Amino acid sequence: MMFENSRKSGWIWFDSEDISGNFPGNVFMEARKIIHLSGAIRKGSIQISANQEYMLYVNGCFVGRGPSPCDYRWQYVDTYEIGDLLREGQNCLACLSYHIGQSESTIAYERGPGGLFVHLEAETTEQTVEIGTDTTWKIRRSPRWVQQVKQISRWGGFKEVYLADQEDDWMLVDYDDQSWLIPGIVAAESGSENDSEIDDENDIESPFTQMLPREIPHLHREVLAPKTVVRVDNNLGTVLGAERLLDSSESLQVQSDGSERSKIEPDSSELLQLQLNIFAPLHVKLDASTAGSFPGFVLDFGKVVVGYPQLRIYAAEGGVVDIRYGESLDVQHVDTVILQAGLNEWSPFGRRAFRYMQINAHACPVPIEIQHCAIEQVHYPFGQEGTFACSDPLLNQIWETGKHTVVMNSQEHLEDCPWREKALWVVDELIMAKVIYYVFDDSRLVRKSLLQGARIQKENGAIPATGPESNSSVFVDFCMYWLLAVCDYWKYASDVQMIDTIRPHIELTLDWLAKQEDEQGLLHIPDDHCFIDWAPSIDRREKVTAVSCLYMKTLLELAHLARAFGWTNQSAIWEEKGNVTRAAIRTYCLEPKRDLFVDCVTNEGRSESISLQTNFLAAWCGVMTQAEVERFIHFYEHQQELPTIKSPFFHHFVLESLYDCGNDKLMLQVMRNYWGAMLARGATTWWETFDPATPDCTIPHRFQGNTPTYLRDHVPVSHCHGWGAAPTYILMKMLLGIDASNRNHLCNTVLFRPRLADIDWVQGSVATKYGFIEIAWRREANNSWECSIHAPDSIKLEMDLSDLDAQGIGSKQVYLNGKALFQQN
Numbered sequence: 001m002m003f004e005n006s007r008k009s010g011w012i013w014f015d016s017e018d019i020s021g022n023f024p025g026n027v028f029m030e031a032r033k034i035i036h037l038s039g040a041i042r043k044g045s046i047q048i049s050a051n052q053e054y055m056l057y058v059n060g061c062f063v064g065r066g067p068s069p070c071d072y073r074w075q076y077v078d079t080y081e082i083g084d085l086l087r088e089g090q091n092c093l094a095c096l097s098y099h100i101g102q103s104e105s106t107i108a109y110e111r112g113p114g115g116l117f118v119h120l121e122a123e124t125t126e127q128t129v130e131i132g133t134d135t136t137w138k139i140r141r142s143p144r145w146v147q148q149v150k151q152i153s154r155w156g157g158f159k160e161v162y163l164a165d166q167e168d169d170w171m172l173v174d175y176d177d178q179s180w181l182i183p184g185i186v187a188a189e190s191g192s193e194n195d196s197e198i199d200d201e202n203d204i205e206s207p208f209t210q211m212l213p214r215e216i217p218h219l220h221r222e223v224l225a226p227k228t229v230v231r232v233d234n235n236l237g238t239v240l241g242a243e244r245l246l247d248s249s250e251s252l253q254v255q256s257d258g259s260e261r262s263k264i265e266p267d268s269s270e271l272l273q274l275q276l277n278i279f280a281p282l283h284v285k286l287d288a289s290t291a292g293s294f295p296g297f298v299l300d301f302g303k304v305v306v307g308y309p310q311l312r313i314y315a316a317e318g319g320v321v322d323i324r325y326g327e328s329l330d331v332q333h334v335d336t337v338i339l340q341a342g343l344n345e346w347s348p349f350g351r352r353a354f355r356y357m358q359i360n361a362h363a364c365p366v367p368i369e370i371q372h373c374a375i376e377q378v379h380y381p382f383g384q385e386g387t388f389a390c391s392d393p394l395l396n397q398i399w400e401t402g403k404h405t406v407v408m409n410s411q412e413h414l415e416d417c418p419w420r421e422k423a424l425w426v427v428d429e430l431i432m433a434k435v436i437y438y439v440f441d442d443s444r445l446v447r448k449s450l451l452q453g454a455r456i457q458k459e460n461g462a463i464p465a466t467g468p469e470s471n472s473s474v475f476v477d478f479c480m481y482w483l484l485a486v487c488d489y490w491k492y493a494s495d496v497q498m499i500d501t502i503r504p505h506i507e508l509t510l511d512w513l514a515k516q517e518d519e520q521g522l523l524h525i526p527d528d529h530c531f532i533d534w535a536p537s538i539d540r541r542e543k544v545t546a547v548s549c550l551y552m553k554t555l556l557e558l559a560h561l562a563r564a565f566g567w568t569n570q571s572a573i574w575e576e577k578g579n580v581t582r583a584a585i586r587t588y589c590l591e592p593k594r595d596l597f598v599d600c601v602t603n604e605g606r607s608e609s610i611s612l613q614t615n616f617l618a619a620w621c622g623v624m625t626q627a628e629v630e631r632f633i634h635f636y637e638h639q640q641e642l643p644t645i646k647s648p649f650f651h652h653f654v655l656e657s658l659y660d661c662g663n664d665k666l667m668l669q670v671m672r673n674y675w676g677a678m679l680a681r682g683a684t685t686w687w688e689t690f691d692p693a694t695p696d697c698t699i700p701h702r703f704q705g706n707t708p709t710y711l712r713d714h715v716p717v718s719h720c721h722g723w724g725a726a727p728t729y730i731l732m733k734m735l736l737g738i739d740a741s742n743r744n745h746l747c748n749t750v751l752f753r754p755r756l757a758d759i760d761w762v763q764g765s766v767a768t769k770y771g772f773i774e775i776a777w778r779r780e781a782n783n784s785w786e787c788s789i790h791a792p793d794s795i796k797l798e799m800d801l802s803d804l805d806a807q808g809i810g811s812k813q814v815y816l817n818g819k820a821l822f823q824q825n
Helices: 270-279 393-409 426-439 444-455 476-493 496-514 545-565 568-588 612-620 626-638 648-660 664-680 726-736 802-806
Strands: 011-013 027-037 041-051 053-058 061-066 074-081 089-099 115-124 128-132 138-141 160-163 184-187 210-213 220-224 228-233 238-240 252-255 284-287 296-315 319-326 332-339 342-346 352-362 368-379 387-390 600-602 738-744 749-752 761-768 771-779 784-790 796-799 811-816 819-824
Touching (some): 027 115, 027 128, 041 061, 220 296, 296 319, 296 393, 393 426, 426 444, 426 726, 426 761, 444 476, 444 496, 476 496, 626 648, 648 664, 726 761, 738 761, 796 819
Parallel strands (some): 074 210, 160 332, 749 796
Antiparallel strands (some): 027 138, 115 128, 220 368, 238 284, 296 342, 296 368, 319 332, 761 771, 811 819
């Protein structure tokens, strides 16, 4: 559904001559409008968007922030009900808007012009009012942020230097804005009344050609205090009482229901005072009055957190505070606050992700007092969540860490990592979505992320590897991962409207892929246009075997989807082409002497390079026969000649392949050895890359190793990467035994097929389209097994207890909703 604009509001920004200097990026704009309302307020609503970010205030009350990150040609619009904030007489609408502008970036995102859109509708007992952004508004460059600062990295935004002494009452009615500027009109009109969710609609009067209503709830917010003090550094000064900042209670749920607004009254500071009461007493003194002193301390929040740090500092004569963050103790300087004399309440405009936070004071004529330190953590409001516990504590910790990793990367879209990039990478989306299907009963974030990929599809049909903004980054295998993610979405969500909407993009992508086929039926792509894995040893020239394997699987999966939708012609074509591709792979890419698939085929013949990655994809995609898979798995378990797999991402294919071939013992061994080793080295979220063969004292780091970017100082290393979360859903699928996919979309059938491996007991709950299913089973010493299942009455349970038979379990009992369902003695 498209956002319906009444055509009374435009997009405003600075005229080009108002942005002085040669530094075009990192622009903070403050905008305000005074409106007069006659009569008692009945209701009021406001619609707002910005390219790229805004914070909205009404009569000094904070209303919300947004919009959801997007391509500027598909701009999200947020709607807030604000009738309780309006009053008879004068009212002030105030917006802080931000545009990153031009910046050095590894991915050349198309960011479009800066712009702010606001449309207010209010009804009183005497009038109905509609007001939007136009030249009657007033704007200024915010004096609170220094513009010319360094970028955090080539993947991130800018650092912040905040000038607290430049704060004023610009959000209030009585503020004098006569010296402010009249805005320029970026777009006189914008929006579309077309009800399509994706189909292109060119509006020549606006660069913001589509305006969409928000597609997901507002983020969950909660205030968390630090857990421990790592160290205190006097550094020629003095630090007293750092431990007083630590968590002494449960977290404060600020916005747990995903509602639209948290009201903060600047003149009463009700929310902040509530936080202070919960975390009190919070009085830490730093004396940085000696020249050159740099007193400070490092706080540990216990695990990686994502959100907006908060500081409340009393500085009688001002001073400077620096804030550093790190997912490890190798913290990075990001924020600086130039304190005003008196009370300072600070939170950065940009979102942060970290485990460790370092605070240092300097140039303070008299000691300062830190009265409050916390983070307002944000993430998607999933609601009810599944559970998992078993007789192996290590597997329980692996499951929980994967869940936390996915939650921290579930923001306005599915992010690859919450600190370095915050980007919508297709492959991370593929894996995190599977966790969401099993753990949570809400797939709206997956739906939105898939749609955002479709909206930035290239004209030739390729889906960019990352988003949500348009860019030129295209990996052929990532295009197929997007298509496979669409197929998964259908299996788990059964969203007919979504598939019908996205069908033209599926077909366009397949048309583009078909143009990459050669006369042999293999995909022939330019060098370095595929990823496969973060492993330099893979030969990626010309006809890459792994790419053709993925092409085959994609065609067959889409053929299955097409049959479900009655696309008879496409189904037949895609299935036939998939079978032809499989035959071509087996003919040209299989090395018969070793019974393994080579990495690629060139004009000179088969490559001599063979990798575990290529052969696992051949197994995962169904190119190998069952016998070949079993032989390869035996080779994998005992081989030492090929480079090992070092990325959590590709281990997803390893685990699924082992699951599919029934090698549960080896699958759990891989989990324990690989993910367990990360936990042993202190991981609280899954790392982007990891090599267990490195010394136990190392973690992923540009100078410690465990990453392909070793010794590349300019590349930040991620310690919270969504693509590592595969064990969380695989453990639930295997041990709880519930297949959360909708195997029969008409009959509400759910398959229950538990696999015991070496586990003695399991309990937990799995999300399905029909509701949560609770499972608890136990294996007794007398070779008996008992299971209790609680499920919605609408579900038809299909059982497969063949694994128990294979393990020689004699006595089996299954109870469904308290009644005996199956008994065998």
